[in-house]
Amino acid sequence: MRVSLLLLLSAALFFVIKANAQEPFSLSSKCPASFALVDGNRCELRTLYQFYTSTQNRGVGGTQTNLPPHRDGFSPQQIDLGRYLFFDPFLSGDGSLACASCHQPELGFADGRGLSTGSNGSRTNRSAPSLWNVAFLQSFFWDARATNLEQQAQGPLYSAIEMNTTPQQLLAKLQNNQHYVSMFADAFPGEVSLTLDNIYLALAAFQTSLISLNSRYDQYAHGNHAALNDTEIAGLNVFRSFVARCAECHTPPLFTNNQVAVIGTPEPAGRPLDIGAEATYGNAKLRGGFKVPSLRNIADTAPYMHSGVFGSLRETVEFYTKGRGHAVPEGINLHLHWHIWEPQLQEHELDLLVAFLSTLTDHSFMPEVPRQVPSGLPIGLTALGHAGKVSTDKVLHTKSPSIGASLAARE
Numbered sequence: 001m002r003v004s005l006l007l008l009l010s011a012a013l014f015f016v017i018k019a020n021a022q023e024p025f026s027l028s029s030k031c032p033a034s035f036a037l038v039d040g041n042r043c044e045l046r047t048l049y050q051f052y053t054s055t056q057n058r059g060v061g062g063t064q065t066n067l068p069p070h071r072d073g074f075s076p077q078q079i080d081l082g083r084y085l086f087f088d089p090f091l092s093g094d095g096s097l098a099c100a101s102c103h104q105p106e107l108g109f110a111d112g113r114g115l116s117t118g119s120n121g122s123r124t125n126r127s128a129p130s131l132w133n134v135a136f137l138q139s140f141f142w143d144a145r146a147t148n149l150e151q152q153a154q155g156p157l158y159s160a161i162e163m164n165t166t167p168q169q170l171l172a173k174l175q176n177n178q179h180y181v182s183m184f185a186d187a188f189p190g191e192v193s194l195t196l197d198n199i200y201l202a203l204a205a206f207q208t209s210l211i212s213l214n215s216r217y218d219q220y221a222h223g224n225h226a227a228l229n230d231t232e233i234a235g236l237n238v239f240r241s242f243v244a245r246c247a248e249c250h251t252p253p254l255f256t257n258n259q260v261a262v263i264g265t266p267e268p269a270g271r272p273l274d275i276g277a278e279a280t281y282g283n284a285k286l287r288g289g290f291k292v293p294s295l296r297n298i299a300d301t302a303p304y305m306h307s308g309v310f311g312s313l314r315e316t317v318e319f320y321t322k323g324r325g326h327a328v329p330e331g332i333n334l335h336l337h338w339h340i341w342e343p344q345l346q347e348h349e350l351d352l353l354v355a356f357l358s359t360l361t362d363h364s365f366m367p368e369v370p371r372q373v374p375s376g377l378p379i380g381l382t383a384l385g386h387a388g389k390v391s392t393d394k395v396l397h398t399k400s401p402s403i404g405a406s407l408a409a410r411e
Helices: 002-019 076-087 149-158 167-175 178-187 196-208 216-221 230-239 277-281 313-319 347-360
Strands: 035-038 042-045 260-262 289-291
Touching: 076 178, 076 196, 149 196, 167 178, 167 196, 178 196, 216 230, 216 347, 230 347, 277 289, 313 347
Parallel strands: none
Antiparallel strands: 035 042, 260 289
């Protein structure tokens, strides 16, 4: 009897050990949605907008206009490796923050804060911008100081008030993780694979796969006029009118012109003027200038502006009709963009604008959040917390049961 019991316990222990054994992670060989796998194991973007040739069809803000140049051509494995890196707090110095901590999928790849929170609770100087459609952007950060996504990645990684790591620490941690060593070899075959440059490249590959071009507005733009109701169409007309002039900077279909603009937004109470792009370009005419953000998924990304000073879209659109330079502090001289004037929009027109902006929401190609990451740390969406907007059944409180637990790339 005792022998039989020991045999049963041994068998049970064997299966527990086997279930918890460290198995390698597997990277996807398929491209994300809206991408086609082409020769050379490359993923190329496919959208209906590629069939349009005009950049300003039917006037500023017209439908069926093409998109600006974009970046693609990464392999499925590089994109998927970047996905794991993006959600893994292992990349931060103390293992508490992931890229996704400030760029949460269900918050429009922002974090719902006016000023983001970094390492050890440090408050950053600006809000986290959305990452949707960054494949089309020409510069990065609010002040446009980075010219590509690889350069952009190094900003938060090595900032003492953000992820607070060093190149040496980051590389050593990943090189000492057997899963990441194998995954980098899969994503970058035939070379020294796990390098700093390839870390940045994988993160860039994932971010360029974040495509949002299938909103109700897009369906309307492609010819389905039933996709928008009368109120939303009226809001589009206000948006693209010469009175409101929204579309002159937030130009469809990307809803940004990829430029820097000085618009004179106020700072939160008690904060000094943020000089913005003046520091990037050394040009006093750009004092207080910031990148024109895309309005894609804008309803998900409150609060608004570079410092989150406006809590709602209604407050934000109202700012533009209160008069040129009305929020510029006394004694501060800014070269305001010529599109900033005094449209004197009526209250119902502001409501129409808000109604239209909500039609730019699209989660069709939302990437899957890994249930587990190679470090075994909790997924990097819970470090900062957020009141109310992220659904707990999808992404919050996701923990890996053990270091190195196995996971297929697309759960």
